[in-house]
Amino acid sequence: MNIDNNDILIRLRYALDIKNTEMVEIFKLGGVDLSKEEVLKVLTKSEDDLAVTETHIACDDEMFESFLNGFITYKRGKQEPKPGQPERPALTHEHVNNLLLKKVKIALSLTSEDLIEILDDAGVTVTKGEIGAILRREGHKNYQICGDRYARNFLKGLTIRYRG
DSSP states (O other), rough: OOOHHHHHHHHHHTTTTOOOOHHHHHHTTTOOOOHHHHHHEEEEESSSSOSSSSEEEEEOOOHHHHHHHHHHHHHOOOOOOOTTTTTSOOOOOOOOHHHHHHHHHHHHTTHHHHHHHHHHHTOOOOOOHHHHHHHHHHHSOOOOOOOOHHHHHHHHHHHHHHHH
């Protein structure tokens, strides 16, 4: 079963017990203006492949990455851009599962060891090298795409850690 961006957001919100009003704020910090009603439509599973229905708004990769950038700002505070830097980080258009691990790691101030423990809590054994490959910049010779299984188990491990 493929995991889509809406599903990831639903699971992340549950794992970290993020309230609806906080979701609106996080999206706004990432540069996406959504009402509480629109956020609730993003937090529904898609029944079909239509982008927007009466009850569902599909979360595309750009919206997802913007949310994760907003989540970092929400958890760690706004950083003043250095001279010449853009106000908001440029979107990387990297694989969504890699973004999930990287940006949640930053937002929650996790170490690579924490990621290994979180995955271990979900019953998945990974090495520091495997985590390092997932966290590398796309294009690096050791870069690895993070599969759906890792992403799903990372979210499961977060749920165990933060709600268990």
